[in-house]
Amino acid sequence: MSLKVTNLHAENYKRLVAVDISPTGNVVTIAGRNAQGKTSVLDALWAALAGGEASRATQQPIREGQDTAVVRLDLGEIIVTRRWTKDDAGTLTVESADGARFSSPQKLLDEMLGRRAFDPLAFVRQSPKDQVATLVSTVELPFDPEELERRRKAVYDQRTEVGRDVAKLEAQLASYPDHDPSLPDEEESAGVLLAEADAARAQNASIDQAIAEANRQAHTVEWAEEALREAQKALDTAREQYADAQKALLAMPERVDVSGFAERLDGLEARNRRIRAQRERNAVAAQLANAKEKRAQHTLMLTSIENTKADALAAVEFPVSGLSFDESGVTLKGIPLSQASAAEQLRVSVALAMAANPRLRVLRIMEGSLLDSESMQIIADLAAENDYQVWVEVVDESGKVGVVIEDGQVAR
Ligand SMILES: Nc1ncnc2c1ncn2[C@@H]1O[C@H](COP(=O)(O)OP(=O)(O)O)[C@@H](O)[C@H]1O
Ligand SMILES: [Mg+2]
Numbered sequence: 001m002s003l004k005v006t007n008l009h010a011e012n013y014k015r016l017v018a019v020d021i022s023p024t025g026n027v028v029t030i031a032g033r034n035a036q037g038k039t040s041v042l043d044a045l046w047a048a049l050a051g052g053e054a055s056r057a058t059q060q061p062i063r064e065g066q067d068t069a070v071v072r073l074d075l076g077e078i079i080v081t082r083r084w085t086k087d088d089a090g091t092l093t094v095e096s097a098d099g100a101r102f103s104s105p106q107k108l109l110d111e112m113l114g115r116r117a118f119d120p121l122a123f124v125r126q127s128p129k130d131q132v133a134t135l136v137s138t139v140e141l142p143f144d145p146e147e148l149e150r151r152r153k154a155v156y157d158q159r160t161e162v163g164r165d166v167a168k169l170e171a172q173l174a175s176y177p178d179h180d181p182s183l184p185d186e187e188e189s190a191g192v193l194l195a196e197a198d199a200a201r202a203q204n205a206s207i208d209q210a211i212a213e214a215n216r217q218a219h220t221v222e223w224a225e226e227a228l229r230e231a232q233k234a235l236d237t238a239r240e241q242y243a244d245a246q247k248a249l250l251a252m253p254e255r256v257d258v259s260g261f262a263e264r265l266d267g268l269e270a271r272n273r274r275i276r277a278q279r280e281r282n283a284v285a286a287q288l289a290n291a292k293e294k295r296a297q298h299t300l301m302l303t304s305i306e307n308t309k310a311d312a313l314a315a316v317e318f319p320v321s322g323l324s325f326d327e328s329g330v331t332l333k334g335i336p337l338s339q340a341s342a343a344e345q346l347r348v349s350v351a352l353a354m355a356a357n358p359r360l361r362v363l364r365i366m367e368g369s370l371l372d373s374e375s376m377q378i379i380a381d382l383a384a385e386n387d388y389q390v391w392v393e394v395v396d397e398s399g400k401v402g403v404v405i406e407d408g409q410v411a412r
Contacts, residue, residue, distance in 0.1 A: 003112065003362070005075060006390075009021075010172070013063055013070075013071055015037035015063065016044065020410065023403075027389075028389060030393050030402060031314075031404050033397050036099070047061065048080050049080065051082075053190060055089050070083045078097070079095050081094075095191055113357065119353070119363070121365055121370070122346050123352060129329065134352065134356075138319060142316070143309070147306065148309055153186055155302055158294060159299065162291055163295055173285060173288055176280065178287075179278065179282075183271075193264065193268065196261075198259075217245045244247075319351045319354070321347060343378055356370070361388045364391040365392045376392075
């Protein structure tokens, strides 16, 4: 069932002497000069419905000099009566149209009142954080926004830390000379080089020996030729030996140039320093690549969290299209609500108030005098479109607007 006020009757509530209002239409304008009882009318309406919360806000509900106050609301299907006598918090009865009383009246009203008794203008003045809380209380979210924000923040902080490693390693890498592809990975050993030089020298020495041997045999040939006639046989032998010696010489490897070894030995330490530096450099380059990859992973995780949130938000049905929220507050079409036009903010607030009170279709606006005619029209249109009854208090001295309250009574 959806309920509206068909009649409000109040006696001795705050500034009121006695009023009896049977509103027609979707906007109920409570008008009049200052201090005549307009706010008292709207408070009476809310005090009758809200009980504890409303009665704590009003310390002296009974008009000065009187003993009892009463507010009676006819909501069509039910009638709500709250009566205050001196020093009590008010007694409530709720009965059906045919006079049957309900046994837990406040519980019944609390269920009807929805999540909060809502003044749309009060929403516009809330802090961005409170606005988000109000918005979230009107919809079912498939995630906990605070938990999601905590996770986003944690990953963001980790990524910042890894990013610092990247910067540090990049600076460290820059302090090394550039990579030289001609350098081997391992340092060279003086021992190996010396052994190589020894072997070369030994090889050369045996070549020298072979040369000497060849020369000796050549002399022998010369000598033998002189004694050819006498020693033809010896000559043949010597020739054979000479041929052998020449063969042996031919089989020898090429001579090695040993002049460079001393120089290489001299340059060895400097070269090894470069090799060492290059190895360190390669290690740093590997660390840098690792850190960059980690940073990319964190960026992916952030994107994934943001996507999770965006997907979830896309699936949520907010009472106004384009309405959402982020870390900083409620947004309309992606722009902070505080930067939307006054008319847009008002539309959002009224729609939220309506969404929060789906059964008791009654809203109140305490400071209607702050609204311009365009805003007033917006509220009237929304009330008509959605079948709500909006009670608005306006200061007016003409006596020609709405229900005029004069000295605690409806002016005749
Ligand atoms: N319990 C009370 N008894 C008598 N007067 C009261 C009581 N509560 C408030 N008032 C008086 O009512 C006036 C404000 O009433 P209110 O309904 O706020 O007027 P309006 O909204 O028309 O300006 C003030 O003058 C205040 O002193
Ligand atoms: Mg007032």
